[in-house]
Amino acid sequence: MSSKYVLLGSVRPAPEQPLARPGVDRASIGALVRKFYSRVRKDERLGPIFAREIVGDWESHLEKMTDFWCAVILKSGDYQGRPVPAHLKLEDVTEVDFEIWLALFRETAAELFAPETAAVFVERAERIAASLRLAMFFRLDRAAPARGR
Ligand code: HEM
Secondary structure, eight states, X not given: OOHHHHHHHHHSOOOOOOOOOTTOSHHHHHHHHHHHHHHHHHSTTHHHHHHHHSOSOHHHHHHHHHHHHHHHHXXXXXXXXXXXXXXXXXXXXXXXXXXXXXXXXXXXXXXXXXXXXXXXXXXXXXXXXXXXXXXXHOOHHHHSOOSOO
């Protein structure tokens, strides 16, 4: 094999493996989701946004979010949704709101899981938050200096 292919092989990230740790299963992930959203709902900034968007049926939102986190952490095939469009329509959400979301998530994960496991949840949440923020707030015309002036 030529060295070009060896180099390409080495820069490609390894596929993520399911997190196999005792106590990390659908039941504990569901508990994290429920505790996290009960905090979100009490938060003075995030609470009203969720109350407005999720009218009535919290149970199906909590199940969907449990599917989502099982897909992220256990690589289960449970989640089939599309997070980006769901957030793009939230026009009043700001970048600061993401900091609040992440702070509540870190707090909840640290309460329910061992530190090394909580760190995996938080790292994934931060990565997904970064890509949602990019989709929601990044504007090429503001990011790059104008050309040709
Ligand atoms: C300030 C930050 C955020 C706010 C205000 C927010 C708000 C919401 C709301 C209101 C929904 C329900 C939308 C709907 O059902 O139509 C939703 C869905 C969802 N959110 Fe967030 N979110 C935030 C950050 C995040 C982050 C950081 C993640 C992932 C780590 C995430 C993952 C999801 C997922 C997976 C859904 C379900 C999308 C679907 O398949 O319908 N959200 N979010």
